[in-house]
Amino acid sequence: MTTLPYQRIIRPMAVLLAVVVWSVGLQAATVTFKRGNVQIQKGEAASWKAASRKQTLSEGDVIRTDANAEAIVELSAGHKFTIRPKTTFRFDILKDAQSQFTLIMGRLRAYAAKMKTGTKFEVRTPIAAASVRGTLFEMEVFEDQTSRLSVLEGVVSLRDLAGIGQEVQVMKDQSVTVEPGAAPRPPEIIPQELREGVVPTEGQRDAEFAFKSEIQREMGLSAFKDIFQTDAAQEMKVAQYQEGKTVIDAFGKRVRIEEYIVRPAANEWSFVALNTREDRFDFTRFDVYAKNALPEDIGSVNLFSGTGHNSMTNWVEKTHRLSSNGEDYYREWQVGGNPVNMTDANGNNPVQKVVFSDWYVELRSQSNAPVLVSHWQPDPAYSGGNYDATKTRDRNPADGSADFPSGYIDFEGADAGTTVGDFRKVDSDGFTNAQRLDFFDNATVQASYVVTEGYTRSKRVILDDVNYQTYIANGDTAGALNSKKISAFSTYTVPGGTDITIQVDQYYFNDAGDKLNLLQASSLGSNLQGVNYQTVFSSSLTGNRKIDVVISPSLLQKAGLLNN
Amino acid sequence: MKKLTLFSVVLIGGIGVSSAWAEVKYAPYVNSELYVGQSRFSGNDASPVSSMNGSVVVVPGLRLSDRLSLLPSLSYGYRKARDVQELVGGSFLSQQQQTASLGLKTVYVLKPGLKAKLTVSRRQEMLKETSDETWGNGLFDYDKNALGMELEKEGTFLRSLRVGVDYYAVRFPNFQTLASKYYGTEINSGKDVLDFNAADVSLGGDLLLAPGRMLSLAAVGSSRDYYDQKIVSRGGTYSADERSDSFYYLSAGYRHQLPELVVWIWKMESLGGLDVSYASLNSNQNNYDAGRTTFNQNYYDYTEIGFGPRVNTRWNGKLTAGLAMMWNFRDYADRPVQNADGTYKTGTSISNTVNTLRWTVGYPLWRGLSLQAQGAFQNADSNMDYETVYRYNYSSSHFFLGFTYQL
Numbered sequence A: 001m002t003t004l005p006y007q008r009i010i011r012p013m014a015v016l017l018a019v020v021v022w023s024v025g026l027q028a029a030t031v032t033f034k035r036g037n038v039q040i041q042k043g044e045a046a047s048w049k050a051a052s053r054k055q056t057l058s059e060g061d062v063i064r065t066d067a068n069a070e071a072i073v074e075l076s077a078g079h080k081f082t083i084r085p086k087t088t089f090r091f092d093i094l095k096d097a098q099s100q101f102t103l104i105m106g107r108l109r110a111y112a113a114k115m116k117t118g119t120k121f122e123v124r125t126p127i128a129a130a131s132v133r134g135t136l137f138e139m140e141v142f143e144d145q146t147s148r149l150s151v152l153e154g155v156v157s158l159r160d161l162a163g164i165g166q167e168v169q170v171m172k173d174q175s176v177t178v179e180p181g182a183a184p185r186p187p188e189i190i191p192q193e194l195r196e197g198v199v200p201t202e203g204q205r206d207a208e209f210a211f212k213s214e215i216q217r218e219m220g221l222s223a224f225k226d227i228f229q230t231d232a233a234q235e236m237k238v239a240q241y242q243e244g245k246t247v248i249d250a251f252g253k254r255v256r257i258e259e260y261i262v263r264p265a266a267n268e269w270s271f272v273a274l275n276t277r278e279d280r281f282d283f284t285r286f287d288v289y290a291k292n293a294l295p296e297d298i299g300s301v302n303l304f305s306g307t308g309h310n311s312m313t314n315w316v317e318k319t320h321r322l323s324s325n326g327e328d329y330y331r332e333w334q335v336g337g338n339p340v341n342m343t344d345a346n347g348n349n350p351v352q353k354v355v356f357s358d359w360y361v362e363l364r365s366q367s368n369a370p371v372l373v374s375h376w377q378p379d380p381a382y383s384g385g386n387y388d389a390t391k392t393r394d395r396n397p398a399d400g401s402a403d404f405p406s407g408y409i410d411f412e413g414a415d416a417g418t419t420v421g422d423f424r425k426v427d428s429d430g431f432t433n434a435q436r437l438d439f440f441d442n443a444t445v446q447a448s449y450v451v452t453e454g455y456t457r458s459k460r461v462i463l464d465d466v467n468y469q470t471y472i473a474n475g476d477t478a479g480a481l482n483s484k485k486i487s488a489f490s491t492y493t494v495p496g497g498t499d500i501t502i503q504v505d506q507y508y509f510n511d512a513g514d515k516l517n518l519l520q521a522s523s524l525g526s527n528l529q530g531v532n533y534q535t536v537f538s539s540s541l542t543g544n545r546k547i548d549v550v551i552s553p554s555l556l557q558k559a560g561l562l563n564n
Numbered sequence B: 001m002k003k004l005t006l007f008s009v010v011l012i013g014g015i016g017v018s019s020a021w022a023e024v025k026y027a028p029y030v031n032s033e034l035y036v037g038q039s040r041f042s043g044n045d046a047s048p049v050s051s052m053n054g055s056v057v058v059v060p061g062l063r064l065s066d067r068l069s070l071l072p073s074l075s076y077g078y079r080k081a082r083d084v085q086e087l088v089g090g091s092f093l094s095q096q097q098q099t100a101s102l103g104l105k106t107v108y109v110l111k112p113g114l115k116a117k118l119t120v121s122r123r124q125e126m127l128k129e130t131s132d133e134t135w136g137n138g139l140f141d142y143d144k145n146a147l148g149m150e151l152e153k154e155g156t157f158l159r160s161l162r163v164g165v166d167y168y169a170v171r172f173p174n175f176q177t178l179a180s181k182y183y184g185t186e187i188n189s190g191k192d193v194l195d196f197n198a199a200d201v202s203l204g205g206d207l208l209l210a211p212g213r214m215l216s217l218a219a220v221g222s223s224r225d226y227y228d229q230k231i232v233s234r235g236g237t238y239s240a241d242e243r244s245d246s247f248y249y250l251s252a253g254y255r256h257q258l259p260e261l262v263v264w265i266w267k268m269e270s271l272g273g274l275d276v277s278y279a280s281l282n283s284n285q286n287n288y289d290a291g292r293t294t295f296n297q298n299y300y301d302y303t304e305i306g307f308g309p310r311v312n313t314r315w316n317g318k319l320t321a322g323l324a325m326m327w328n329f330r331d332y333a334d335r336p337v338q339n340a341d342g343t344y345k346t347g348t349s350i351s352n353t354v355n356t357l358r359w360t361v362g363y364p365l366w367r368g369l370s371l372q373a374q375g376a377f378q379n380a381d382s383n384m385d386y387e388t389v390y391r392y393n394y395s396s397s398h399f400f401l402g403f404t405y406q407l
Helices: A010-023 A192-196 A207-242 A411-416 A433-441 A443-450 A468-474 A477-481 A518-524 A553-558 B002-022 B178-182
Strands: A029-035 A038-041 A048-050 A062-065 A070-075 A080-083 A088-094 A098-112 A120-124 A128-132 A135-141 A147-153 A156-160 A168-170 A174-178 A246-248 A254-262 A268-277 A280-290 A305-307 A316-324 A329-335 A338-342 A351-355 A358-364 A371-378 A408-410 A455-463 A486-493 A500-509 A532-539 A547-550 B025-041 B049-063 B068-079 B096-111 B114-128 B142-153 B158-171 B196-210 B213-232 B238-263 B266-283 B287-289 B294-296 B302-315 B319-338 B344-366 B369-382 B394-406
Touching: A029 A038, A062 A070, A128 A135, A128 A147, A147 A156, A156 A174, A168 A174, A207 B025, A207 B049, A207 B068, A207 B096, A207 B114, A207 B142, A207 B158, A207 B196, A207 B213, A207 B238, A254 B178, A268 B178, A280 A547, A280 B178, A455 A468, A468 A477, A477 A518, B025 B369, B049 B394, B294 B319
Parallel strands: A098 A120
Antiparallel strands: A029 A070, A038 A048, A038 A062, A062 A088, A070 A080, A080 A098, A088 A098, A098 A135, A120 A128, A128 A156, A135 A147, A147 A174, A156 A168, A246 A254, A254 A268, A268 A280, A280 A316, A305 A351, A316 A329, A329 A358, A338 A351, A358 A371, A371 A408, A455 A486, A486 A500, A500 A532, A532 A547, B025 B049, B025 B394, B049 B068, B068 B096, B096 B114, B114 B142, B142 B158, B158 B196, B196 B213, B213 B238, B238 B266, B266 B302, B287 B294, B302 B319, B319 B344, B344 B369, B369 B394
16 A cells, blocks of 8 residues: 555645635546547646646646547535537636636537635637526537537527527527527427437536436346337237137136046056136046057047948047046046947948947045045946937936936846945055056956946936926926036935936037036037036035036136136 | 554545545436327227326446446336327327336457446336226336446447347236136146246348448347246146247348538538348247137247338438338238137138328427427228227327427
């Protein structure tokens, strides 16, 4: 630390010098900022020397700047000049009561501090003079000595030194030009770049005003970049909406839907739909196990039916569907699928349809043991026979059942008397692929269905909230087939215990979101393509908690849950 | 003696600090606005929705020396309704948004006319889009942390030439895929699929073609890495590869100071302008519509061009009025059009045209306080007919009245 730092020595000295000068009625003019080549001539006869920061100027001194150079000179009375590039500026009078300067060439910005009454502050050009007080203004002298005054704050008086015209009061945001040998022109609005800084230059840095302009500009440049960055985030959100992965329902609640394809093995294909809504989570999973390997794109593959006898080269052998609200689940699975040749009632239109040897439905409440609800087997009249004759046939009108799914008969009717359902030990926490395969293939598990320890069931089918029996009683078959809400309400009598009730409401929709009636739905069969489901399960076993899986947003719309 | 020494150190240090501080130029910059008004959407509900928005930016600028400036910034914004340019399907008008950001920009003058800038910032955006979302728990809340560097050369004809590199990370803390949240690992679509890290390279310049004629050019190239979003395959399953996007943007804006007009007692000065832009997004991500078992390759790729004139006027140095129109056309090269029922058309891709008209009127009241009115009308037209979950065809407008204050 052998040198004396400016802050501790030079500046206090400069301040002290300023005080001394001020005390004898002179102002101190100090170079407070410089950039580039700035020179000072100490009197007319002196040579030009490089200016230094904090250099003091006296009366008669001249300062000039090169291209891309600038300087700020501050006076002890508070006046301030920003001397722009290619400018020559002289300090004529630096008295306390009078300040006079001459802009010989170039351009500067002047700030004149408020002064005592009687004091004078004047900036001249070779042909004009501006008298000011408490103002901020821009003064320019062009090569032909044409001078222009632009006022940014306050009022400035301007006169031509030749005395040709009258003194002009130049107001804020006005600009007045004086040409050699002419009176001042009428005031004009100042150039845009002076007022708003649209043309940012190094010449705009005079003290706070210029610094703020710089801040404003830097913030603008940063905002420009910020737009790209936030737009990128916004795009991610928009994509979620566009793909229907999130929607807002009619109640203003968030609904999220995700649908996935999983391919556990070459011949397996799974569809998974996950759904959160109103603090609840539901999901469904539909697994298809084909006879042979499936192509990567299964969009056009039909594993359930084919046109013409012996037309199917690949078909579904097993299916598994699981729907859960995270606590309870409804599970349905089919096994033993094989294509069967069929014709219509007249023996025409040969088709091949997959018929499963067994169709199971199971329900489970939280951590309780699962209950086998239904076990269906193919209707002998359907299997290999005339499909048209069976698909809308009600096998036993007296029981109120529409025998849905058509073509299959209730296991109880086929073999097990009046009992169906049993308690079995199955996988309890989640359903891994291995567990599902085990469920279908394990001989012990399969064999457990033979041991039927179910309950006596009474079942009602309700179509559009009307008991199916009513349609039967009224002979209104068309009304039944036009129904769009299919509700199966079953009651299982538990000896010595509480009866179990199960209600399954099922809706079918096409891609347009239109509800399909019973007749239309039955025509879809088990074809995966173009079918949308909404199934609502509830049971006394689950405390009537619903499992309500929305697979497609269009379902929400048609259910009146979407605003669109 | 010890006390005296300590006192001396404190005194001398204090003088030094205070002297050094005396060199610091301080300039507070404040820009704030507050508006109330109404927004209207042509969709399901044409009745206007009351709206309010406001923002404030505070920058206590510090010029530490001739060369070094520090621009710390703090900003906050609130909006009750979305801007017309942020529409997405369903209940869009009810959105509330809070934005807070903190930044520090350092500007260092390497030599006259050459500046180096370093920026660090953090932005947090919170949304309440639904009645069951609370502040801080919005599904699409996000945080953005950014670090940027820029070199700027200033000159006479080429008033400004800027070259910058920015790195930023965007995180959606409340968004995870349902699959990862509820379904375990079998579906490997990823968990934080919206999060990404990005690196942008930007080039910008302002050319003073002639007094009152300015041309501004900008080019941005962005690489975005979605580190937890897996690529979906033709069969709908997910590969181990992650999504990566490249985004490019070019723009040009021309400003021309028009001749002053005098009509009776009114003197009008005006600045005309024309903006053109081009944007392109290339992504390695595809889309699989599981509900329709349809694979859409290059689903996210698009190109967009924009074009629009504008004019800003000032009357008698006081009243300002501006009018701007923007026409944007976005073409998704490989995103197929869907019918109203959601089924896919073949051979046509989605193209959207959005026309926006904006106007502003302002009048300075006192110092930096101005009365402002602004409005916008937007019309969107698309060949996409499936609008169950997202509106592609609509018109919307808003009108706001408020104040701006700049210190």
